[in-house]
Amino acid sequence: MTVHRHPGLPRRAVIQGLAAGLTLLVMPRVTAGLDAALQARFGERRPANGGVELEVSSLVENGNSVAVTVRADPSQPAPTALHLFMPRNPEPWGTSFNIQPPALAEFSTRIRLSGTQDLMAVAEWADGRLGATAVSVMVTLGACADEIYGEF
C-alpha cells in the first residue's frame, strides 16, 4: 500500500489543535464566491487578519441550524458592524449586524451551512478599516439525508 505524504501540510499543528479540542482557526481564504460577496459589501476594501472572534462548533451535526456567536475583539475600539460570510453557501453573505452605543459589538444567531467550509466573520470600523477571522467547520451528513425526503 502506498502512503501519500503532503510535506506542505502542517499536520502536527493540525493534529495538536484537534487533540486539544481547540477551534481550528484558519487563514481567511478568499474564494471567487466570497470575493464577490466582499466586493458587494466593501467595494475594494479587504479585511486584515484579526479584530473579531467567531464562536462555532468545529463539527456540526446538521447544517440546517448552526449556533454562532460573533464578537468584536474587546481590546480594540468597538466596530460599527459585524458581518458573517458562508463562502460555500449558495449566497455567501450571511448577515450584517449594525451596532450603535450602548449596544455591545456581539450577537448570537443560528445559520445554515450547505457543507463543510471556512466561515468568515468581519468587523467593520467607522474609519472604514476591516478585520476578519475564519473558522473551519465540518458538516456531517446523516443517513437518508437525500433532498427528496425533505418534503414529508
Add this chain to the structure above:
Amino acid sequence: MKSWLPILLLLGCCASAGPPEHRSGYHLLGGELRALQDDDFANPGMLWVDRGERLWNAPGGPREQSCRDCHDEPANLRGLTNRLPRFDAEADRLHNLDTLVRDCRQQRQQAEVLPHESEDLLALTTLIAHQSRGLPLEVTVEGPARAAFEQGRASFERRRGQLDLSCADCHQRLEGARLRGETISAGMVNGFPLYRLTWEGLGSRQRMIRWCNEAVRAEPMDPDSRRALALELYLAWRSRGLPLESPAVRR
C-alpha cells in the same frame, strides 16, 4: 460467585423498578443540540407550544366553544400523552394524540377538522404533549389492546419497500451502528411531537413513520389506519419508561 452477588442484586432491583430498555434519541445528539432542546426559550418547538396556547383559548364552531371551555387549563391533560395510543373499546379502535384532538374538534367543537401535520394541529398536540414532559411512557397493551399490539409488533418485524428492510432490521438489530454520519437510533418515540432540523419544523410520530417508510422506499401508511396506529402503539411500548420530552429536538 460471592463477589457477583451485589451486582446481581443491583441488576435485579433495577429490573423490578422497570428501567427503560433503550436510550432516548436525546443521547445521540451532540452537546449543541442537547443544549437547544434543554433551552426552553430557544427550543424552536416552543413556538408551537405558544401557538397552541393561543388556539386553546380561541372559540370555534357554531357554539363558539374553546378548548378551555371544556378542559380548563392545558395542565389538566398532564398524564394523557404518555399513555397514548390507547384502545377505545367502545369505538373498537386505537386513538393517538392526533386522532383525539381531531375528533374532539370535529365532533364536540363541531369546527373544521384540522389536517394531519398542519401547523394548528401540531400546535395543539405539542401544547398537550408538553404538559406530560418528564412523565414515563406507559401504554396499555393488554386486554382489548392486545390484538392491535400484536399487529404492531408484526408490522415492526415485516420487511417492506424496495430496500426490503423492516423497522427491526435497523432500529433493533443494528441499533447503535453507524449509517454514514448517523448513529442508528433505537426508534424511541418519547420526544414527539418534535422539532426536526431536517424538516425545519415539527412533526408527529406518524410523520416520522411516514418519513422512515419513504426512506426504505415503501408505501407510506395512512396515518388514521389501523396498521399505522398499531405500529405506533408498538413503538410507544418499546419506548416504555422513557420520559416524555416533547417538544424534543432531533437532527
Add this chain to the structure above:
Amino acid sequence: MSLSARVRIPTEARAGEVVEIRTLVSHPMETGFRVDSFGRRVPRNILTRFSCRYADREIVSMDLRPGIAANPYLAFRFVADVSGAIELRWEGQDGEVLVERGHLEVSAA
C-alpha cells in the same frame, strides 16, 4: 406558520449594567434555492431586516439573508443607561412587519 415571536426583554437594570435581549421568530426563511419533489423551485420567503430601538435610539439593526436558519434566533447585549421603551421590529421581503415591545426601568448604579 403565521409570524409570531418569543422575546425575552429585560424589565429592570442598574445604570451601567449589561443586559441581554433574546428573540426567536416563527418563520420558514425559505431560501429560494430549494426545489420540491416535482422539480419546481420553492420561491424565496425570508425576513430581511431586524432592528431594536431603545429609549428612542436605534441601537441594533440586522440584515437577514437566506443563510439564517428557519425560525430565526438572535441574542445581543447592551449597556442599560436610561429608562425607556424597547421596540423590536422584524420586516419581511413582502412588507410584512412584526413588532414586540417592552420597557426597561433603569435605577441609579
